[in-house]
Amino acid sequence: MWTFTLPTKIQFGVGVSRDCAQVAREYGSRPVVVTGKTLIGTDRVREIIAELGDVPVFAEVTPNPTVQQVDALTRLIREEHCDSVIAIGGGSPLDCAKAASALAPSSESGIRAFLTGGRQFGRERLPLIAVPTTSGTGSEVTPIAVLDDPDAGTKAPVAGPALYPAHALVDPELTLSLPRFTTVATALDALSHALEGYWSKNHQPICDLAAIEAARRIFANLERVCEAPDNLEARAELSYAALLAGMAFQLPKNAMVHACSFPLSTRYHLAHGAACAFTLEFAVQFNAPALGERFSDLARACGFSSATEMAARIHAFKRLGGLPCTLADAGIPADAIPDLVQASFHPLMNNNPREVTKEDLGRMYGGLT
Numbered sequence: 001m002w003t004f005t006l007p008t009k010i011q012f013g014v015g016v017s018r019d020c021a022q023v024a025r026e027y028g029s030r031p032v033v034v035t036g037k038t039l040i041g042t043d044r045v046r047e048i049i050a051e052l053g054d055v056p057v058f059a060e061v062t063p064n065p066t067v068q069q070v071d072a073l074t075r076l077i078r079e080e081h082c083d084s085v086i087a088i089g090g091g092s093p094l095d096c097a098k099a100a101s102a103l104a105p106s107s108e109s110g111i112r113a114f115l116t117g118g119r120q121f122g123r124e125r126l127p128l129i130a131v132p133t134t135s136g137t138g139s140e141v142t143p144i145a146v147l148d149d150p151d152a153g154t155k156a157p158v159a160g161p162a163l164y165p166a167h168a169l170v171d172p173e174l175t176l177s178l179p180r181f182t183t184v185a186t187a188l189d190a191l192s193h194a195l196e197g198y199w200s201k202n203h204q205p206i207c208d209l210a211a212i213e214a215a216r217r218i219f220a221n222l223e224r225v226c227e228a229p230d231n232l233e234a235r236a237e238l239s240y241a242a243l244l245a246g247m248a249f250q251l252p253k254n255a256m257v258h259a260c261s262f263p264l265s266t267r268y269h270l271a272h273g274a275a276c277a278f279t280l281e282f283a284v285q286f287n288a289p290a291l292g293e294r295f296s297d298l299a300r301a302c303g304f305s306s307a308t309e310m311a312a313r314i315h316a317f318k319r320l321g322g323l324p325c326t327l328a329d330a331g332i333p334a335d336a337i338p339d340l341v342q343a344s345f346h347p348l349m350n351n352n353p354r355e356v357t358k359e360d361l362g363r364m365y366g367g368l369t
């Protein structure tokens with residue numbers, strides 16, 4: 001028995017972000033534009049804002065967006081009486097905007113009330129148009145926003161149907177400017193979504209299809225993009241794969257790789273994709289025996305004959321992108337392993353197909369010297 005849902009309208013293709021102002025008019029008359037400090041300086045974002053006319057712009061979102069940024073954006077939305085939200089950027093601007101679009105119509109002043117285990121979002125939210133500029137998070141099609149709470153030292157997802165974007169404009173052209181590190185890190189985030197959606201205890205057939213297709217396309221195209229960053233056709237493959245990977249995990253949810261990524265990001269400031277990639281090879285080899293034939297099907301579709309081969313390819317991608325591969329690369333002292341292990345047991349760990357113990361994680365980090 002399974003249920004599949006995805007209420008987001010998806011428009012995919014080279015140049016679709018040029019339709020942003022026109023699409024925005026379908027959803028409201030006074031949108032707020034949400035983006036980051038770097039992206040606000042790019043030609044395409046400026047063009048989109050110019051076409052929208054005199055609208056408020058919130059360009060304060062940093063990588064790993066914080067609860068404070070969500071609250072500040074929510075205040076702006078309320079003060080400016082905005083009726084819709086346009087988020088342009090990687091997962092960070094998208095998540096900040098998604099959380100604020102659900103918080104703004106509520107009676108709460110702060111997003112903390114909705115953090116894991118807290119208040120639930122109602123159905124009401126401002127319609128949001130998501131324009132991804134990385135090929136990684138799939139946030140344009142997920143009902144999740146991941147937020148950093150620096151005061152509590154935590155990073156955790158908020159979730160609920162109100163967080164689905166109303167419309168995704170996925171334009172591979174926007175990813176042409178991604179540097180190699182971010183290209184690889186975000187692609188390995190997408191690969192983690194595909195693999196974790198596939199091996200999650202809650203996996204289901206439609207998400208499985210999306211997962212296999214996403215993983216296959218990432219394995220086939222990531223090196224091509226690194227060799228020729230201007231290859232728009234290969235970039236489009238990664239954008240499509242990231243979108244599919246978002247669809248693959250949005251219902252089954254992630255597992256051990258993402259659970260481990262949270263303390264790696266909050267304590268050691270690893271970019272989200274690099275934090276996922278840090279434990280991905282181990283997770284592939286750890287989980288493969290628990291999946292049996294299902295793993296063989298996935299591996300074969302991606303051109304591998306074993307979990308070891310797949311893990312070796314992931315390792316090669318990390319080297320190619322200059323991602324941290326050892327504790328020393330990541331700035332993690334060996335004596336921090338027990339605390340890191342302790343902090344990794346986020347509820348997502350319970351979705352893992354094979355039970356993960358502290359000893360398993362100790363062995364994993366101990367092997368990364």
Ligand SMILES: NC(=O)c1ccc[n+]([C@@H]2O[C@H](COP(=O)([O-])OP(=O)(O)OC[C@H]3O[C@@H](n4cnc5c(N)ncnc54)[C@H](O)[C@@H]3O)[C@@H](O)[C@H]2O)c1
Nearest residue numbers: 038063064090091092133134137139142144146177178272
């Ligand atoms: N909501 C979800 O379903 C979901 C899923 C996975 C991850 N996330 C979250 O998303 C965030 C990570 O997002 P991300 O990996 O897309 O990175 P990001 O949004 O943090 O951006 C990373 C860096 O890339 C730059 N950048 C973005 N687009 C660019 C472009 N086209 N050209 C040049 N530079 C560009 C940004 O300015 C930033 O410096 C994390 O907080 C993570 O937890 C959310």
Ligand SMILES: [Fe+2]
Nearest residue numbers: 137189272276
């Ligand atoms: Fe992720």
